[in-house]
Amino acid sequence: MFDHPKFITDASLAKLAKWLRLLGYDTVVFHKKAGREMLRLAQAEGRIVLTRRSDMTERQFSDCLYLITGKDISSQLNDVIDKFALQIEKQSMFGICLRCNRKLQSVSGEGLRNLVPPYVFENCASFNECPSCRNIFWEGTHQRNALQFLEKYIKNFRLK
Ligand SMILES: [Zn+2]
Structure with missing residues (x-):
């Protein structure tokens, strides 16, 4: 439908x-x-x-x-x-800025070094940026917490 x-x-x-x-x-x-x-x-x-x-x-x-x-x-x-x-x-998860509802864009490079915590810069493979608020996003505790919420509260939650 x-x-x-x-x-x-x-x-x-x-x-x-x-x-x-x-x-x-x-x-x-x-x-x-x-x-x-x-x-x-x-x-x-x-x-x-x-x-x-x-x-x-x-x-x-x-x-x-x-x-x-x-x-x-x-x-x-x-x-x-x-x-x-x-x-x-x-x-398709975590692809939209939760604040702005804009599609995130993949970013990489040395320029990120000053924008994210050092540990994150060294250990994360991929980063995304919101074209509107310019926030940088990466896989981390926020995503893990969100997945835990979904597993707990969504009926038949199964990640494809
Ligand atoms: Zn944004």
Whole structure:
């Protein structure tokens, strides 16, 4: 039904948006009041609206709206993964900046020496940079912690 869907969430679902980005799904957080403008943006960019506002589902555009009822991040994330049959694949995880929702770009070279801790520079094989905030990312404790969370809280979590 949805081939690698893109999402837009209302501001109250910012945490869910971060986890979707971590899994590799392009997700915009709409920080203004959720309503018509958010729906138009979703339609223009081909995004599925994830919202907590049950009154939004009554309006037009209802075919691209999905109401989130879960209170905690685990149930919300499981809900979205099930509903949209999201694939969780190692190669597409950690590829989007959690803050900016921009696709990270592979970077390398001596220039990184001053941008990351010395231990990381010596021991990590690959680095990525966000083209927007310029943060440098590498495989490390943050990724391990995220994987542990997913293994614990996502039903049938299996990394491909
Ligand atoms: Zn960024």
